[in-house]
Amino acid sequence: MIASAGSRDYVVFDHVQKSYDGRSLVVKDLNLSIGQGEFLTMLGPSGSGKTTCLMMLAGFETATHGRIMLDGRDINDVPPHKRGIGMVFQNYALFPHMTVGENLAFPLEVRGLPRADRDARVMRALDMVQMARFRDRRPAQLSGGQQQRIALARALVFDPKLVLMDEPLGALDKQLREHMQFEIKDLHRRLGVTVVYVTHDQGEALTMSDRIAVFNDGRIQQLATPSQLYEAPENSFVAGFIGENNALSGTVERLDGQTALVRLANGELIDAAPVNVGEVGQRTLVSIRPERIEFKPDLMPEGAHTVEAEVIEVIYMGDIFRARMKVAGSDDFVMKFRNTAGQVRLSPGQKIRVGWHPQDARALDPV
Amino acid sequence: MALPTYATTLERAWRWIYLAICTGVFVFLIAPIIVVIPLSFNAEKFFTFTREMLSLDPDGWSLRWYDSLLTFGMAQPDAPRDARWWADMWANAKWVNAAKNSLFIGVASTALATVLGTLAALGLARPEMPFRRLIMALLISPMIVPIIITATGMFFFYSNPCGMFGLVGVSVTCGKLAGTYAGVIMAHAILGIPFVIITVTATLIGFDQSLARAAASLGAGPRRTFFHIIMPLILPGVVSGALFAFVTSFDEVVAVLFIAGPDQQTIPRQMWSGIRDQISPAILAVATLLVIFSIALLAAVELLRRRGERLRGLTPS
Numbered sequence: 001m002i003a004s005a006g007s008r009d010y011v012v013f014d015h016v017q018k019s020y021d022g023r024s025l026v027v028k029d030l031n032l033s034i035g036q037g038e039f040l041t042m043l044g045p046s047g048s049g050k051t052t053c054l055m056m057l058a059g060f061e062t063a064t065h066g067r068i069m070l071d072g073r074d075i076n077d078v079p080p081h082k083r084g085i086g087m088v089f090q091n092y093a094l095f096p097h098m099t100v101g102e103n104l105a106f107p108l109e110v111r112g113l114p115r116a117d118r119d120a121r122v123m124r125a126l127d128m129v130q131m132a133r134f135r136d137r138r139p140a141q142l143s144g145g146q147q148q149r150i151a152l153a154r155a156l157v158f159d160p161k162l163v164l165m166d167e168p169l170g171a172l173d174k175q176l177r178e179h180m181q182f183e184i185k186d187l188h189r190r191l192g193v194t195v196v197y198v199t200h201d202q203g204e205a206l207t208m209s210d211r212i213a214v215f216n217d218g219r220i221q222q223l224a225t226p227s228q229l230y231e232a233p234e235n236s237f238v239a240g241f242i243g244e245n246n247a248l249s250g251t252v253e254r255l256d257g258q259t260a261l262v263r264l265a266n267g268e269l270i271d272a273a274p275v276n277v278g279e280v281g282q283r284t285l286v287s288i289r290p291e292r293i294e295f296k297p298d299l300m301p302e303g304a305h306t307v308e309a310e311v312i313e314v315i316y317m318g319d320i321f322r323a324r325m326k327v328a329g330s331d332d333f334v335m336k337f338r339n340t341a342g343q344v345r346l347s348p349g350q351k352i353r354v355g356w357h358p359q360d361a362r363a364l365d366p367v
Numbered sequence: 368m369a370l371p372t373y374a375t376t377l378e379r380a381w382r383w384i385y386l387a388i389c390t391g392v393f394v395f396l397i398a399p400i401i402v403v404i405p406l407s408f409n410a411e412k413f414f415t416f417t418r419e420m421l422s423l424d425p426d427g428w429s430l431r432w433y434d435s436l437l438t439f440g441m442a443q444p445d446a447p448r449d450a451r452w453w454a455d456m457w458a459n460a461k462w463v464n465a466a467k468n469s470l471f472i473g474v475a476s477t478a479l480a481t482v483l484g485t486l487a488a489l490g491l492a493r494p495e496m497p498f499r500r501l502i503m504a505l506l507i508s509p510m511i512v513p514i515i516i517t518a519t520g521m522f523f524f525y526s527n528p529c530g531m532f533g534l535v536g537v538s539v540t541c542g543k544l545a546g547t548y549a550g551v552i553m554a555h556a557i558l559g560i561p562f563v564i565i566t567v568t569a570t571l572i573g574f575d576q577s578l579a580r581a582a583a584s585l586g587a588g589p590r591r592t593f594f595h596i597i598m599p600l601i602l603p604g605v606v607s608g609a610l611f612a613f614v615t616s617f618d619e620v621v622a623v624l625f626i627a628g629p630d631q632q633t634i635p636r637q638m639w640s641g642i643r644d645q646i647s648p649a650i651l652a653v654a655t656l657l658v659i660f661s662i663a664l665l666a667a668v669e670l671l672r673r674r675g676e677r678l679r680g681l682t683p684s
Binding site: 084087091110158 | 577583584585588589
């Protein structure tokens with residue numbers, strides 16, 4: 001039974017609900033299977049229930065309803081210290097009265113490992129995060145990034161099969177955060193552990209994860225790989241939450257299998273790919289990514305539908321330009337174009353025509 | 368702390384007034400303690416500086432009152448100072464016995480107050496604890512209710528704890544605590560517990576609860592988490608609470624007057640009866656020794672605290 005649990009269902013949330021006050025549900029009917037060795041990210045705004053899910057998996061919160069399974073075993077009634085799950089906390093949670101080495105040895109001491117064994121494992125874990133020479137320091141003598149590495153090493157030193165990370169990079173500055181994303185991803189690849197990662201930073205989620213579960217309002221809105229999530233969001237929340245997004249509201253005029261004809265607010269008709277619109281006459285939000293919009297007639301993709309646009313402002317962002325335009329009654333329509341040699345410069349007030357491939361316009365539910 | 372160059376005349380004047388007030392506060396705090404020290408070396412049986420003392424004549428100064436602390440109450444104080452004299456002193460000298468009692472009662476009640484107070488503070492810090500404020504107020508009340516009231520209540524209750532069964536019509540006498548060491552220790556523990564609760568609660572406010580979670584995630588059960596993670600981190604609060612509890616017991620006289628029997632004569636009680644019966648500079652000698660003892664105690668705790676912070680990698684503040 002244990003072996004047949006299979007690597008695809010290593011962690012299973014089965015109809016899990018959570019309520020703190022007995023009335024409102026923080027987590028509403030969560031169903032999620034995480035494969036062994038997978039890097040799964042729970043992404044969502046604060047209050048979406050993602051951290052509660054992580055805490056239930058760690059055992060610090062109990063599910064009000066439903067089951068949580070780990071490796072084929074129901075862990076609802078297993079206390080946190082017997083689950084054998086490594087955890088990295090947002091504020092590192094290093095023990096301030098112990099040296100780095102003692103912090104790492106703590107889980108090994110608990111497990112009754114002999115001293116020599118302990119020392120070898122501590123050194124191996126410290127080498128893994130390139131912190132071996134800090135073994136005799138105390139956490140207060142380390143920088144934020146160094147403390148984060150120690151916390152990571154401590155969560156991995158006892159060879160857990162599953163590691164949970166609760167916004168572990170939230171307190172670091174941008175450069176260090178990007179560097180640590182890379183290191184965590186690399187460790188995950190090398191060790192083959194299963195990682196459940198919680199963050200509200202979509203960039204972090206996109207670069208690190210095998211799959212992302214987008215949480216909102218206590219439910220998973222979409223569970224998909226980063227590219228699917230970015231390129232094929234299934235509803236307006238996901239489209240708006242992941243990356244920058246232009247949403248044009250309109251009404252479905254005609255619907256056949258592959259395309260939907262949408263009449264925009266100013267009466268213009270455009271083609272879009274129907275995603276979750278069901279019938280003619282329904283209100284919809286058409287979602288288009290800013291970098292899929294073209295304004296130079298000779299580069300316009302085949303079959304593109306063009307609409308009139310008036311440039312409101314152009315922001316210089318180094319590698320790209322970001323132009324805000326008035327399109328179909330919305331004055332928050334954004335287009336991004338690369339800062340290449342000889343790029344056409346736009347100026348405010350200029351009238352241009354912009355277009356996109358109909359497959360890049362996705363007709364989604366109205367919010 | 369020099370004034371900035373743009374300070375007005377009024378601000379400069381106020382600064383001098385402010386410094387004068389501060390000095391006044393310190394003088395009134397410290398002078399009564401300091402003045403006792405030279406007076407305790409008085410050669411005469413007076414509480415005033417004699418002419419000889421003021422002219423620094425060696426005859427005006429003596430250690431006789433310190434000596435009297437050892438001899439007072441001895442069977443044969445004037446015998447030659449051999450082993451038998453020392454044994455007599457250890458067994459019979461009133462001040463020595465009072466010191467022994469004070470230390471024993473102080474240490475025992477501190478231990479009791481520290482354990483109970485720490486446990487109470489830990490429990491009261493948990494958000495799921497019902498009636499937290501009410502329980503906290505009850506436990507703190509010995510610090511707020513006038514000691515004479517607490518002591519009176521304790522006297523009646525400790526004289527016959529089973530007397531409360533009288534409420535249900537059963538009249539029994541049992542478990543008398545008044546006049547026993549256990550009674551005095553319990554009374555002092557009750558007076559010391561509020562200090563421990565307050566200091567430990569203050570430490571727990573700064574305690575990062577995710578450390579306890581981290582310990583659990585690393586496989587440590589509740590007991591190991593408490594002794595290896597929580598306890599070392601709240602130790603400064605526990606130690607200063609224990610210190611307050613000890614000092615409370617050590618200088619407490621009202622509850623002792625009510626509850627203690629003749630066997631539980633403590634230093635404050637001995638001073639109390641000394642002041643009433645045979646007023647002499649021996650009291651001042653005791654006071655001087657107590658001042659030195661208190662300073663040593665505070666210094667020791669402060670040194671321990673600094674050492675602890677250094678071990679934790681912090682710079683002592």
